[in-house]
Amino acid sequence: MDRLYEAVEKKGHVCVGLDTSVDYIPEGFKKKFSSVYDALFEFNKKIIDATEDVAACFKVQIAYYEALGIEGLKVYKKTIEYAKEKEAIVIGDIKRSDIADTARMYARAHFEGDFKVDLVTLNPYMGVDSITPFLEYTDKDKGVFVLIKTSNPSSKDLQLLYAGENRVYERVYDMLRSLIEKSIGEYGYSPIGAVVGCTNSDEAGHIRKRLKNMFFLIPGYGAQGGGAKDIKNLLIDKNGGVVNSSRGILLAYRKHGDERFELHAREEALKMREEILNEL
Numbered sequence: 001m002d003r004l005y006e007a008v009e010k011k012g013h014v015c016v017g018l019d020t021s022v023d024y025i026p027e028g029f030k031k032k033f034s035s036v037y038d039a040l041f042e043f044n045k046k047i048i049d050a051t052e053d054v055a056a057c058f059k060v061q062i063a064y065y066e067a068l069g070i071e072g073l074k075v076y077k078k079t080i081e082y083a084k085e086k087e088a089i090v091i092g093d094i095k096r097s098d099i100a101d102t103a104r105m106y107a108r109a110h111f112e113g114d115f116k117v118d119l120v121t122l123n124p125y126m127g128v129d130s131i132t133p134f135l136e137y138t139d140k141d142k143g144v145f146v147l148i149k150t151s152n153p154s155s156k157d158l159q160l161l162y163a164g165e166n167r168v169y170e171r172v173y174d175m176l177r178s179l180i181e182k183s184i185g186e187y188g189y190s191p192i193g194a195v196v197g198c199t200n201s202d203e204a205g206h207i208r209k210r211l212k213n214m215f216f217l218i219p220g221y222g223a224q225g226g227g228a229k230d231i232k233n234l235l236i237d238k239n240g241g242v243v244n245s246s247r248g249i250l251l252a253y254r255k256h257g258d259e260r261f262e263l264h265a266r267e268e269a270l271k272m273r274e275e276i277l278n279e280l
Ligand SMILES: O=c1ccn([C@@H]2O[C@H](COP(=O)(O)O)[C@@H](O)[C@H]2O)c(=O)[nH]1
Pocket: 017, 019, 061, 093, 149, 150, 151, 152, 195, 196, 197, 219, 220, 221, 222, 223, 224, 244, 245, 246, 247, 248
């Protein structure tokens, strides 16, 4: 998490989301390759090359690759490796959750196996023993982002309910509090971060104050309707979080009516960085 904090200081708050659907690849580009898998990987490479100096990190959404089977997962692996060659910080958006012994296998797969990344997203709703196996890797420079208040409209169905005096998402924080406070990094953040969407600004200030020492991964920007104005209250002292945009960046070229996707992705990431900084 310290490295991510430093990346935000250096490059700004943008996390480029590589949720690359084959449908997002411009036809002209796709035609240059004999397989969709090669097209997918080359598309990702170009996006990484075009945005690496603007992006604090890359978030690779495993679902888009898993959906394509083994060959898709090979592209997931190659994309992570390519970003790592560029010394980028990579978040695997895997949203895993399971009993401790199974969670240990997921942790091994995504922290030391073929799919190894710097940080992963976790679903905490099976309780603390579904999270702790991943924390065995925090002294090896790994971290996790736990879903707290997600960006989707249905997040309110459970996360905003009251469990006693506190909302369910606050109870998740309380469940993790002793683990969070156990290893605070150089900049005041734990290796256990929080996923907090920017589509629910009403709760933002409260969430930021309540979730002390948690660095935020903030989805919901762009395609889901969140904007720069929704970010300010989720950050502390101009840092404390990265803001993800996936479709907003990958598909920026469609607004321009040409296929120069890498150029428009870069422009979009620069614009997003600027818009966020202007609000802080
Ligand atoms: O609360 C959440 C948690 C994760 N996500 C993920 O972020 C991206 C958003 O993609 P956009 O195209 O920028 O909308 C995607 O991978 C989601 O699975 C989220 O949206 N909300």
